[in-house]
Amino acid sequence: MTRGFEGADVKAGRLTSEQVAANFGDLHPPLDGHEAAVAADRCYFCHDAPCVTACPTGIDIPMFIRQIAAGNPDGAGKTIFDQNILGGMCARVCPTETLCEEACVREAAEGKPVEIGRLQRFATDHLMAESVHPYTPAAETGRRIAVVGAGPAGLACAHRLALHGHAVTLFDAKPKAGGLNEYGIAAYKTPGGFAQAEVDFVLDIGNIDVETGRMLGRDLSLDDLKRDYDAVFLSIGLAGVNALQSPGEDLVGVGDAVDFIADLRGAADPSALPVGRRVVVIGGGMTAIDAAVQSKLLGAEDVTIVYRRGQESMNASRFEQDLAQTRGVRIKHWARPVRVVADEDRRGVEFEYTRAGAGGLEGTGETFFVPADVVLKAIGQTLEAPDGPAVERGRIVVDAEYRTSVDGVWAGGDCVAAGEDLTVTAVAQGRDAAESIHRALTA
Amino acid sequence: MADLRSDFVGIKSPNPFWLASAPPTDKEYNVVRAFQAGWGGVVWKTLGLDPHVVNVNGPRYGAIWGADRRLLGLNNIELITDRPLQTNLDEIKSVKRAWPDRAVVVSLMVPCEEVCWTEILKQVEDTGADGVELNFGCPHGMSERGMGSAVGQVPEYIEMVTRWCKQNTRMPVIVKLTPNITDVRYPARAAKAGGADAVSLINTVSSITSVDLDLMAPEPTIDGKGSHGGYCGPAVKPIALNMVAEIARDPETAGLPISGIGGVTTWRDAAEFMALGAGNVQVCTAAMTYGFRIVTEMIDGLSRWMDGKGYENTAAFTGLATPNVTDWQYLNLNYVAKARIDQDLCIKCGRCHIACEDTSHQAITAMKDGVRHFEVIDAECVACNLCVNVCPVDGCITMEKLPAGTVDPRTGRTIPAEYGNWTQHPNNPSAVAAE
Ligand SMILES: Cc1cc2nc3c(=O)[nH]c(=O)nc-3n(C[C@H](O)[C@H](O)[C@H](O)COP(=O)(O)OP(=O)(O)OC[C@H]3O[C@@H](n4cnc5c(N)ncnc54)[C@H](O)[C@@H]3O)c2cc1C
Ligand SMILES: Cc1cc2nc3c(=O)[nH]c(=O)nc-3n(C[C@H](O)[C@H](O)[C@H](O)COP(=O)(O)O)c2cc1C
Ligand code: SF4
Ligand code: SF4
Ligand code: SF4
Numbered sequence: 001m002t003r004g005f006e007g008a009d010v011k012a013g014r015l016t017s018e019q020v021a022a023n024f025g026d027l028h029p030p031l032d033g034h035e036a037a038v039a040a041d042r043c044y045f046c047h048d049a050p051c052v053t054a055c056p057t058g059i060d061i062p063m064f065i066r067q068i069a070a071g072n073p074d075g076a077g078k079t080i081f082d083q084n085i086l087g088g089m090c091a092r093v094c095p096t097e098t099l100c101e102e103a104c105v106r107e108a109a110e111g112k113p114v115e116i117g118r119l120q121r122f123a124t125d126h127l128m129a130e131s132v133h134p135y136t137p138a139a140e141t142g143r144r145i146a147v148v149g150a151g152p153a154g155l156a157c158a159h160r161l162a163l164h165g166h167a168v169t170l171f172d173a174k175p176k177a178g179g180l181n182e183y184g185i186a187a188y189k190t191p192g193g194f195a196q197a198e199v200d201f202v203l204d205i206g207n208i209d210v211e212t213g214r215m216l217g218r219d220l221s222l223d224d225l226k227r228d229y230d231a232v233f234l235s236i237g238l239a240g241v242n243a244l245q246s247p248g249e250d251l252v253g254v255g256d257a258v259d260f261i262a263d264l265r266g267a268a269d270p271s272a273l274p275v276g277r278r279v280v281v282i283g284g285g286m287t288a289i290d291a292a293v294q295s296k297l298l299g300a301e302d303v304t305i306v307y308r309r310g311q312e313s314m315n316a317s318r319f320e321q322d323l324a325q326t327r328g329v330r331i332k333h334w335a336r337p338v339r340v341v342a343d344e345d346r347r348g349v350e351f352e353y354t355r356a357g358a359g360g361l362e363g364t365g366e367t368f369f370v371p372a373d374v375v376l377k378a379i380g381q382t383l384e385a386p387d388g389p390a391v392e393r394g395r396i397v398v399d400a401e402y403r404t405s406v407d408g409v410w411a412g413g414d415c416v417a418a419g420e421d422l423t424v425t426a427v428a429q430g431r432d433a434a435e436s437i438h439r440a441l442t443a
Numbered sequence: 444m445a446d447l448r449s450d451f452v453g454i455k456s457p458n459p460f461w462l463a464s465a466p467p468t469d470k471e472y473n474v475v476r477a478f479q480a481g482w483g484g485v486v487w488k489t490l491g492l493d494p495h496v497v498n499v500n501g502p503r504y505g506a507i508w509g510a511d512r513r514l515l516g517l518n519n520i521e522l523i524t525d526r527p528l529q530t531n532l533d534e535i536k537s538v539k540r541a542w543p544d545r546a547v548v549v550s551l552m553v554p555c556e557e558v559c560w561t562e563i564l565k566q567v568e569d570t571g572a573d574g575v576e577l578n579f580g581c582p583h584g585m586s587e588r589g590m591g592s593a594v595g596q597v598p599e600y601i602e603m604v605t606r607w608c609k610q611n612t613r614m615p616v617i618v619k620l621t622p623n624i625t626d627v628r629y630p631a632r633a634a635k636a637g638g639a640d641a642v643s644l645i646n647t648v649s650s651i652t653s654v655d656l657d658l659m660a661p662e663p664t665i666d667g668k669g670s671h672g673g674y675c676g677p678a679v680k681p682i683a684l685n686m687v688a689e690i691a692r693d694p695e696t697a698g699l700p701i702s703g704i705g706g707v708t709t710w711r712d713a714a715e716f717m718a719l720g721a722g723n724v725q726v727c728t729a730a731m732t733y734g735f736r737i738v739t740e741m742i743d744g745l746s747r748w749m750d751g752k753g754y755e756n757t758a759a760f761t762g763l764a765t766p767n768v769t770d771w772q773y774l775n776l777n778y779v780a781k782a783r784i785d786q787d788l789c790i791k792c793g794r795c796h797i798a799c800e801d802t803s804h805q806a807i808t809a810m811k812d813g814v815r816h817f818e819v820i821d822a823e824c825v826a827c828n829l830c831v832n833v834c835p836v837d838g839c840i841t842m843e844k845l846p847a848g849t850v851d852p853r854t855g856r857t858i859p860a861e862y863g864n865w866t867q868h869p870n871n872p873s874a875v876a877a878e
Binding site: 045046105 | 510
C-alpha cells in the first residue's frame with residue numbers, strides 16, 4: 001500500500017467513489033452495432049494488408065472487418081481468436097497507434113486509420129458473449145506440458161497446446177491467473193472484470209489445469225518439472241523491479257509504480273486507496289504513464305513524470321503521452337533523480353538536468369527540486385531468472401522457436417529478449433512456442 | 444446568373460426540377476411545402492377512378508444501403524392515390540390557383556376504355572392543371588388490374604390510349620414509360636405515334652430488394668408474405684440514363700421531348716440527364732430521403748455549373764452529349780491507353796494489384812526491388828479501367844492515351860493515327876475495308 005513520507009499529505013477518499021468510478025470508465029468505449037458498421041465500411045480490404053504485417057499476432061484484419069461489415073460478428077471474432085486467443089484484451093490494451101493502426105493505409109491517406117482496435121473489441125465481445133467456447137480440442141495425445149506463469153504468454157501457449165490435444169498444467173505464483181492483464185494494465189483500459197472473464201474464456205477449452213499460488217524457485221523446481229512433464233514453457237514475465245540507485249530510495253514514501261497499480265487493480269473500491277496530494281513518477285514507459293494518470297484519476301492534485309531523456313525516447317507511445325497530458329499530468333524530460341529528500345520542511349525529489357553526451361547520458365550539474373508526498377519508481381522491471389536457462393542482458397535467451405538453452409524448456413513473453421514488452425507480443429510468442437512444442441512432441 | 448427557367452412542352456416552371464408523381468406529390472399539404480421549398484413543378488400522385496384503391500397496412504418500402512447506411516435504392520409496393528378523386532381534384536385546383544408560376548401536371552391511370560379517359564381528362568382540365576402524365580409504368584398492383592406497366596409493356600395499347608387522350612384534351616400529354624421492357628424504343632415510338640407531346644422515364648424497376656432469412660420471405664414482408672415492388676433511387680440512375688439516351692438518339696423519336704426520371708439526387712445528376720437529351724428532370728427518392736430542401740442545392744449547383752460553362756439557359760446544353768452516345772462497333776479501336784499510377788497519391792492498399800492480378804490482366808506489380816510498390820506493366824495492361832474503378836483514392840490512377848506512332852508494348856503494334864473500328868477490323872467476318 002502506498003504510504004507517503006512522514007507528515008506528507010497522503011490520504012484516501014480524495015474523490016467520491018462515484019467520481020472515481022466515472023474516471024475509471026472505459027478509455028475507448030465499445031462500438032454499438034451501427035458505429036461498428038460505419039467503422040468497418042472504411043476498410044479497403046487491402047491486398048497483403050500492411051495492418052496485418054504490423055500486428056505481432058498477424059490477425060487477418062481485412063477479413064475480420066469484412067465479416068463485421070457483412071453482419072457476421074461471430075465469424076469475425078473467430079478470425080481474430082484463430083491468431084490471438086487474447087484478442088479481447090489486445091483490442092483494449094494494444095498501443096494500436098504504433099501497431100496496426102499506424103500501418104493502416106488510411107492513416108497514410110488521411111491521418112485517420114480504420115479503428116481496428118475498437119472493431120476487434122466489437123467482434124471479440126460478440127463471440128465471447130456466446131455460451132460455447134469456439135474451439136474443440138484435438139484427440140488427447142497423452143502428452144503433459146507445464147506452463148509456468150499465467151500471463152498473456154502462458155495463457156496463449158496453454159490454449160494452443162490444449163487445442164492440439166495436450167494436457168497442460170498452468171502454474172502461477174499469484175493467487176489469480178492473468179499476469180499483468182490482472183495486476184498491471186491500467187484499470188480504465190479493462191474495466192468490468194474483463195481480465196478474469198477472459199481467463200475463464202481461455203480455460204473453457206478444457207485440457208488446462210490451473211495451479212495458482214505455486215511459484216517456480218519456491219514451490220517448484222525446473223528439474224522437477226522437466227522430470228514430470230514432456231515439456232516446459234516459461235512465461236514468468238519480469239517479476240522484479242529496478243532500483244533508482246539514488247540516496248533516499250529506501251525512504252517510506254518511495255514506492256514501485258507496479259505495486260501501486262497492482263493495489264489499484266486489486267481494490268474493490270479504488271476511492272479507498274491512499275493517494276498523495278503531490279505525486280512524482282520517475283520513468284518514461286507505459287508503467288510511468290499509467291501510474292501517473294491513475295494517481296490523477298484518484299484525485300492527486302499535482303502529478304509530474306520525470307524522464308531522463310527526450311520525448312522521442314520515451315517507451316510510452318505518443319498517444320499515451322497525450323493521454324497523460326490531457327489528464328493534467330506534467331511530463332518533464334531530460335532530468336534524473338539525485339536524491340530523495342524527506343526533511344521536516346521539504347519533501348520531494350531533487351533532480352539533475354541531463355543531456356546526450358558523447359559517452360551517453362550525462363548530468364549537466366544543474367539541479368531542481370520537485371516537491372512530492374509520494375514518489376513512484378517506474379524505471380523498469382527485471383527478470384527473476386530460474387536456475388538453468390542461459391540469461392543475457394537480463395532476459396532468457398531463446399532461438400527463433402522460443403527454445404531456451406535447456407533441452408525441453410521453451411520460454412516467451414516479457415522474460416525473453418525478443419520483441420517489445422507488450423501483451424500482444426507475449427501472446428504471439430506463447431502461441432508460436434506452443435506450435436514448436438507440438439512439433440517437437442509429435443515429431 | 445444562368446437562366447434556369449424551363450419550358451417543357453409549353454409548361455412553364457421557374458426551374459427544371461419537378462417532383463415525380465409519388466408520395467411527395469400526394470396531396471396539397473406536401474405540394475405546398477414543395478413549392479415553398481422552391482421546386483419548379485410537380486406531377487401529382489397518380490389519380491384513378493373511384494372507388495379509390497387501398498394500400499397495404501404494413502410496410503411498403505424496402506431498401507438497399509451503401510456505406511454509413513446511405514440509401515442507394517428504394518423499393519415500394521405502394522399503389523396510386525388512395526384518396527377519393529374529388530378530394531384530389533379540389534386540392535389540385537387550389538394549389539394551381541395559389542401557385543400559378545409552378546408547373547402542376549396530373550398523373551392518370553384509369554382502365555383501358557376510352558370513356559374512362561375522356562371523363563377524367565375533363566375533370567382534370569377543370570382544375571386548371573398544366574398537363575397530364577399517363578402512368579403506364581407502375582409495375583406492381585395496378586398492372587395486375589390491367590393498368591400501369593401492363594399497358595406500358597404493349598406498344599399498341601400505349602399508342603391507343605395516348606391517341607384517346609390527345610383527341611380529348613387541349614392539355615399537353617406526357618407518357619410515362621416503364622423500364623420493365625426489353626427495348627424502350629418501342630414504347631417511345633408508340634407514344635409518339637399516338638401523338639404524345641413528350642415521354643417521361645423511367646418509372647420503377649420490378650424488384651425484390653432482399654429476403655428475410657428468418658421468415659424466408661421477401662422484404663418488405665406483410666404477414667409472412669412479400670410481393671415484388673418497384674425499385675428507384677440512385678441505384679437505377681444508370682438504367683434510366685441509358686434509356687433516355689436510347690430514345691434521344693433513335694431517329695424515329697429524335698426530338699421528342701423527354702422528362703428524365705430515375706435516381707436524380709443532385710444538380711449533377713440532373714445535368715447528366717439533360718445532357719443526354721432530357722428537357723427537365725423529375726425527382727422522387729431523393730426528396731423522400733432528405734426532404735424538399737435538397738432543391739436548394741440542385742438550383743444553386745446547376746446554375747453555378749452553367750455559369751462556369753457559359754450556358755445561358757438549360758436549352759443551351761440539353762442534348763449536347765446525345766451525339767456522343769454511339770454503338771460499340773463504332774468505337775475507335777486505334778485509341779490505345781495505359782493505366783498510370785500517381786505514386787505521390789498512392790496509399791499502397793494494393794487493391795489495383797489484386798483486382799488486376801486475380802481477375803484481369805496481371806498488369807500491376809505488388810513489389811519492386813523488395814518493397815511494396817504498385818506500378819502498371821505496360822506490356823500487359825489492356826486499359827480496361829478496372830484499377831481506376833477500384834482504387835480508393837480519387838485521381839490516383841488515370842488512363843493515358845498513347846500517342847499515334849508509338850508502339851503498344853502489349854501488342855507490339857505501332858498505333859495508327861487514323862480512326863479504325865470493328866466494322867473495318869480484319870477479325871470481323873463482315874468487315875468492310877476502310878476507304
Ligand atoms: C503497468 C503496466 C502497464 C502495461 N500496459 C500495457 C498496455 O497498455 N498494453 C500492452 O500491450 N502492454 C502493456 N504492458 C506490458 C504487458 O503487460 C506485458 O508485456 C505482458 O503482460 C507480458 O506478458 P507475460 O505473459 O510475458 O508476463 P506477465 O503478464 O508479467 O505474466 C507473468 C506471470 O508469471 C507469474 N510468475 C512470475 N514469476 C513466477 C514464478 N517464479 N513462478 C510462477 N509464476 C511466476 C506472474 O505472477 C505472472 O502472472 C504493461 C505493463 C505494465 C507493467
Ligand atoms: C412510393 C412510391 C410511389 C410511387 N408512385 C407512383 C405513382 O403513383 N405514379 C407514378 O407515375 N410513379 C410513381 N412512382 C415512381 C416515381 O414517380 C419515379 O418514377 C421513380 O421513383 C423514379 O424516380 P427516383 O429515382 O427519383 O425515385 C412511385 C415511386 C415511389 C417510391
Ligand atoms: S490497412 Fe487499413 S484499410 Fe487496409 S486492410 Fe488494414 S485496416 Fe483495412
Ligand atoms: S487498366 Fe485493366 S489491365 Fe490495365 S492495369 Fe488497370 S486493371 Fe490492369
Ligand atoms: S488501388 Fe490506388 S492507392 Fe491502392 S495501391 Fe493501387 S494505386 Fe495505390
